[in-house]
Amino acid sequence: MSKIIASAGIRGAHKIIDRAEKKWNEAMEKFGATQEVAFPNTGYYLPIIYGITGMAVKTLEDMKPVFERCRDLLPPIPAENHHLPYLGPALDAGMAAFFAEECEEAIRYIEEPDFYLSAEEPDEAHPWLGAADDIILRKRGVEFVDGTAPGFAAILGAAPSKEIASEIALELQKKNLYVFMASEDHGTCFAKQLVEAGVQVGWNTRLVPFGPDTSATVYAIGFATRAAMSFGGVKPGDFRKILLYNKNRIFAFAMTLGEVTDEWYANGVGAVNYGFPVIADTPIPEILPTGICTYEHVVSNIPHNEIVSKAIEVRGLKVQVAEVPVPVAYGPAFEGERVRGEDIYAEMGGGRTQAVELVQMKDMNAVEDGKIELVGPDLKDVEPGAKLPLAIYVEVAGRKMQEDFEPILERQIHHLINYAQGTMHIGQRDIAWVRVSKSAVEKGFELKHFGSILHAKFHQDFNTILDKVQVTVYTDKDKVDEITQLARDTYKVRDERIEGMTDEGTDMYYSCTLCQSFAPTHVCVISPERTGLCGAYNWLDCKAAFEINPTGPNQPVEKGELLDERLGRYQGINDFVYSASRQKIESYNLYSIMEEPMTTCGCCECIAAVLPMCNGIMTVDRDHRGETPCGMKFTTLAGTIGGGVSTPGFVGHSKYYITQRKFIRAEGGIQRMIWMPKRLKEEIMPRLKALCEELGIPDFPDKIADETVGITEEEIYPWLEEKGHPALTMDPIM
């Protein structure tokens, strides 16, 4: 923690406590020790003191132990040559300052009973509202819990002008945040500036003028403290839970506008206790390492036009986009709609022109959220029936974003664009193909709207992993070619990375229990070299799915102690499977078909079965309707081994898994493959060839029999002998 900030905070706390104590002594003389003190209509007494310490201050006398506690907490002012005063003592000083300020404000309530107006909106004679009563707390606090209002900005000081003040306020309102205002700077303050600018203030507009002094900050912090007790069920005095509740649930931050005094510092470090970072417009020192707050603690010298987005980023607040702003109807109902013939207004890609789409992750400050640009001619600039080149370039940034998630986001472009009425999207990557209908253009659809769609939907569906989305749509040919080249380079890196991932390279696999609704004991464990048996989920998908929905069906599974390398047997996986199958499946092996194979749900793409006579295995995919050498068709096999059971000799798997290195490795891998449908073989041939070359058996694909060779073991055996199939001479499979 910055020494300058810590020292200033501690100095400020000393000043605040000295002043408050003096006021208290005067009040004791004037009103007597038994004088009642309270904020209006609340069951939480002086809420910060009550919440953090459990002390219920009801009379002036009750403040005595509070000041004693302040003095206990308050560290001495650090000496110049003392280099390490910091974090703990400064935080304590901040908290002590809050206690003292709360007492000070409570004394004001008895000294000037009419100073604050206990209402939802101020009037001309009473510009300050003071403490919120419990009715307001409940009504407004509910919004914090359900996310209607994610949190609040506690603003200290004043903007350079009333115009800037109202711009900042408007932007905070747009993010649904409450704005809690206190403290003056050079004779004016934020709330006054808003009133001068003609902005309506009060609880109803979420712009709450608490008070003119720095000590009015306690109304904001007290609100947060009460929220933890009221909505988090935290007991008074359980300070740890109160602070954590606020850090994790109330997205609040302090924004200082103007010269930061020692007292502001004291309030700032006090707020850090709650996980509320401080964003300053002046060049004060920063505290960037994370620790108490989710990200940085103090960020300074932020220009006014960026201060709100910076604050939101630092506090980790998510942007909410309610609707997709396009002039046509939008929703899954339009996904399958085709745009054909006469109806086509413009066409992009599909072999006639180049069309490409790319999602790239960038640094937080390199992406401007919501910026959507079109470079090149728009639909209205071309004649109906035109063909345009197209590049949709999406730049995203997020605290939790990873490069691995790029392809997952990119894959969404297909259905997200299809959801718009009057658009059609086919393909992906650099073979995309987009059509826009005449009726869509008539309704005002522009190419920029592709960007609006992606911005809105990415925020709606993926806001746990990203914070900013910027989209550029290119129809300028040179630019499209440039993006195409960039995209191809990116795809190459991505493909190599996925291809290069091994099961040994990670300790964390992912579960998928999506199918438990109909196969209650089925548990998929998905590793980099074993995609889910439905073919729909690979390891990266699961990883992203977990980030996006931490309570969903894809959970991380620590593989734990290696029990058997050949079989792919791990203690951690067994423990997980046992509990996730509700004690029905005790264990299974990732890479074996013979010994405790993985469970099969029913939605597997293929099913492999042992062929005892040929000493190998066969596999059949869902689309193959014919008989197979194991004597069962796909449907019979699925009915027999599906439903979440582990059946030795049979296992469900994806098409992709056939060509992954871990394919039934325990029994010898791909070289055990005796038979598969011809069409399936053709489908996976490019990857199959590559794998066999890697294994040093380039002619192996030709040794796999199919239905043209035979559909019984007796029929195919001589053929295998003739081809010299390696399985025939391998160790017995049974």
Added chain:
Amino acid sequence: MAVEIPKVSYTGKIKTIPIGDPSKGILVGGDEAYPFYGFEGALPNAPRIAMDVQDTPPEECAATIRELFSDVWDDPVAWAQKCIQEYGADMIDLELASTDPNGLDRSAEEAAEMVKKVADSIDVPLIVYGTANVEKDSDVLRMVCEVCEGRHLMVGPVQEGNYKKIGAAAIAYKHTVIANTPIDINLAKQLNILLGNLGVPDEQILIDPTTGGLGYGLEYTYSVMERIRMAAMVQQDEKLQLPMICNIGKEVWKTKEAKQTIEEAPELGDPTQRGVLMEAITAQDLLLAGANILILRHPETVKLVRSMIQELMG
């Protein structure tokens, strides 16, 4: 040789949930054994029966319901009183049918006023059901929670689409939420997790697995409830260790068979007895599957089901 009866070894128990005015100490749940398996573990709280009251006179309904309730059915307060005084209902369920946006579309404010009136007039626990319209319910039930602060209502159906809004209000104003999912154990668990993450304490959650009446999906509800209860009791699934509530009266009495007159369906026998038995059989089955609270409509059903509960609880 004496026969030794095999015993299930339970690893979990159902949480005990207080309902209604806390000073009355009414509890549901707490089961330490499968339904009515008192010989295997403690079942401290017998299942409870609520009777349902409509907030507006039903448009078409079975003749027997009309006979019994048409004198009070334009006044939910009187209807509730009748259920408690004459038929001994343990609790009341107020159905806010009038808020249906496809029907009368009554406002949240009006509905909340009505709930408050009923709540003030009775001293048994009050359940409040919206119309299962995600958007409308979130407005209505939120307002109900606010207006009826301190009444400890049970409000539902709280669904995935509105759990945040209603859940937050339930936390703020201390009501119990009825977590409703469409006959699916995983969705039920997921919703409980989501409510927990929101901050709703377990003691304020009831599971409504969605009720299918006899002949209208009863077996689906039965299976899912059975699985929920097994997950809770023997598979350590903590998120499902909560009492279940079944809204039976509404489902059974809206079916064609329950409404047909003797002239329309002579082969189905006496209409009153027919409806009562459909309701009673549904209730009995769902009790066996683990229901802790039943919402019933016909007083004869209430009598039958109550006597069965008493007999089985010993």
